Structures are given as structure tokens and as C-alpha cells.
Amino acid sequence: MKALEEQEQVPAPAILDEPQPVFAPRDTNFERILKFVIPAAMLLLLVALWGWYVEAYKVPHYILPSPKRVAMSLYDDWGTLSAALLVTLKITFTALGIALVGGVGLAVLMSQSRWIELALYPYAVILQVTPIVAIAPLILIYAPSTQSALLICAWIVAFFPVLSNTTQGLKSTDHNLLNLFELYGASSWQTLVYLKLPNALPYFLAGLRIAGGLALIAAVVAEFAAGSAGAGSGLAYRLLESQFRLNIPRLFAALILLSFTGVLIFAATSLLSHLLLRKWHESALKREN
């Protein structure tokens, strides 16, 4: 760039006085602490209220156990419950994994060819709109084992949000950018990798967040429908079993484990989404007005 500097009749463009967007400063420490303290205090309050109600009105534990009983059950039955949790987690994450690969793969395939889209999309919709509980008995007959039947059910449910969101993301690529790529002679592979996939990322991540929750729900619902029993069964079976035996503290314990897992999945997918988008996407942006 020496030559440019030497050319005195070409003044360097003066642009730094142009206003740049202003971004809100990150939360102060106080705000950050409050973000955790307020929900925690709320939780403690609700649990205390629950304990007080059970105590004051002498509610029998087979109707509503006290928080202490639930905690004890969680501790005492941890062996059974953790084994069941592991089974449910395995189904959930395997289903989610296959749903991600399949959903993104099919979305890319459909975005490359209108014919493939016309041929396959209706079936993806049909799979989605038919209640999974209604298909489960059929899948149980055809699948080689109960576990694989549960996996198929969870996959069917988790698959669609990934497919549909990614498809939408691939299709909503800026037309001017597509023109630009065409102008510079980009191959369709380059257009896919450098343009369409990054553009679809926020859509895909929104789909992932829905799919993560749905995979867990479907894993539980499918187990209810399958009515699996004995060793190797998941949390859903433990829930039903506790209900039959009127072991309500354990039912609560299983329930708490399930919702805790759901929250963790949601938090993990949200964190992933935040990490991937925080640098550039509007959704991860805080603007000061």
C-alpha cells in the first residue's frame, strides 16, 4: 500500500466519524447475581410452601408426599431411578442424534432438488401430524426390540422440527447474495457450504431446541404406549410402576428427574445456540436504545 500513501492527491477516506451502532454493555455483576438468586429464592419459597401445606393439613403421603419424603425417595431409590434415567437418556440422545443427521441431510437434499422435495416432504408431514401414541403399537410389532421401537418413536418426533426449520433456513437465503455467488462463478457445493448452510444455522438451532425437548417427551410417551417392563426400562415405566404401587414419593422423584433432564437439555441447546450466534445474529444481540 506504499504507492497509495505516496499519492497525495488521493486523500485517505475519512470515515471514522460515521456513527457505529451502540451495543448495550454486558450485565453488571449485581444483575448477573440477581439472575440466579431470584429463581433460586422462588424455588425455595415454593418448596417451603409445599412442605408447610403437607405438614399443616396432615396430607397423607400417598396423596401428596412432603418434599423431604421425595428427597429421601430420590436418595434411597437412586439405584433403580438412575438406571431408568440412563435408559431414557440413551433413547433421547440417540434419537436426537439420528434426527439431526437425518433432518439436516434430508433438508439439504430437498434444497438441491425440487423433485426430491415434492416426493418426500408430504411423507415427512404425515409422519409428524399422526400422533406418535397412535403409531407406537404398530412400531412395536415391527421393531426387533422394545428399545429400538422407542428409539424409532422418539426419532420420528424429533426429526420434523429439524427438517422443517433447516429447510426454511436453506430457502431463505438472501437473493442478492445468491446473485453474488452466481456472478463470481461459485459451484453449487460452494454456495451450499459458504452461503446456504451458515444462513440456515439460526433456523437449525431453533429446530434443535424444539427437537431436544420433543425427543425426551417422545421417549417417555412411547414407553408409556409400549408398556415395557422389568430390567432395561426407562423412567416412564418407573413412573407407572410407582403409580400402581401407590409409591407416590418415588413417582415425584422420577418426575423431578425427568423435568430436570428436560431443563438441562434446553439449557444445553440454548447455550450452544448462544455460543454459535452471539457474534453475528440479531437474536443474540442486545441493543441499547
Next chain:
Amino acid sequence: MSQSNPVPASAGTFSADSGSRRPLVRLSGVSKVFSNGTTALQNMTMDIRQGEFISLLGPSGCGKSTVLRIIAGLGDPSSGTIEWPTSGHDASGKALPEISFVFQEPTLMPWATVFKNVWLPLRLKGISKQEAHDRVMEALEMVGLAKFADAYPRELSGGMKMRVSIARALVTRPKILLMDEPFAALDEITRFKLNNDLLHLWEKFGWTVVFVTHSVFESVYLSNRIVVMAARPGRVVNDMLVDAPYPREEDFRTTSVYNDYCRDASAALHAAMDANDHL
């Protein structure tokens, strides 16, 4: 610029011999009819010579953007031909002109840094980040944004985004720069500044520019030739030269020469619009 870079003939020489050269682009009887039956462009014939700064001036719907897109090869004309007499051709006889395009919007990839956005045209040609580094930084330096190489587009103002877009167009060292109302969405102060910077770069490197605008003042300030177009159907109604010397600085905007040309261009534009005054 390093010594080895092929720099096009400087702008100072264009007026003397541009007429004698073969045109860079020749449009012969080009028409474009869209599938809904609208005639966007009717029978346009125009030579674009090396080093010219042409403004296509006209009301909306006159097909000025369509001309630009056809020159760029984005969409074929319904009839007529576009020739590139001085450009290389590939094996099938298709012209390989060195074109860059600046859209009305900055059209940046929001997920990529300024550097990566400018690298894009080279990256698509298979040039690695390291190989491209100097050329990308040089292009950013030209538009005064070298310091912002690692910023993301959302951190930039509208004018700065447009500069990135221009840097991306320049990084391939095109022979012809097509600009589709690039500054229309900017405020006047920023637009004037970018007008000046664009002119300085053009005077220095002497590419050919085809600049679409609906502003009479912008077209007279920048160009040495104004092609006035009318709408419905899109066609050329006037082709005028702006014979005022470069370099043009801010004070050119207040000279009587500038004023006269603005009046002429304005009259031509109004004549073009009067033909459609039933609208």
C-alpha cells in the same frame, strides 16, 4: 499496490483515446421481456468504452437495473446480444469478463467478518486465506476500513457496510464495476463522502464504471457520460457527455458548469417522464 499488479490505464488518459479503442462492452438491440409480459427493456444499443464512468439515470421501472443485471450475466436478454470484444473467452466461446457488482444493499454475509466478506470472491476461485491476505487488506485500505478487518457487519454503520461491499468488488481487480444505486439508502452526508471516495479510486485505477442512479446531481457529479432512460417500456432516450475535467472535488458541486449539466440532465429526465405523464 505492488509493482507487479496490473493496474488499468489511468483515468487521465481515457478521454483522449477511449473513442478510438474497441468498446469494452457492446449491447446491440437488447430487449428483456419478463415472464409476466412486462417489457423491462426495449431495443437498447450502447457501447461502453474502457475507462468511462457512465450513469444510467431514469425513473423507477425504466429498466436501468435490468441493463446492469444483463451486463453482469444475471439473466439473459430476451433478444439482442452483448459482446465483450476485449475480454477473454472460454472454450465454449462464452465471454469471461472481469466484472464486479455492487448492489443497492451492502449484501454482506452477517456471519462472516469484514475480512472474510472481502475474501469471498477470491475464496470462490480457490485462493487460500493466506494467499489472499495482502490483496484483501489492500482493498480494505482503499476504502479506509483496514482497521475493521475483524469486525462483523452488524458492528458497522450503513456507510461502512457499503464500503466493505465496494472493497469486495475491488478485490478481484475488475475491468468493469457495475453499481446498482449503491448509495441510495444512505444519508446525504455519507453519500457525498462516498461519492468523493469512489471518484478518487476511479481516477486512480481507471476501471470502467456503470452506475445506476435516480439522482440527477449524483450522476452529473460522478460521471463523464449520462444515459437517460424512460419507463414503460424501458428504453434509452438521451445519451449525454459531461465534459468537465477530473479530479472533481466538493467545490465542483457549486460551479456553474455543474449547474448547467444538472439542468440539462434534469430536462432530459423530465422529458423522459413526460412521455408517461398519464401515470
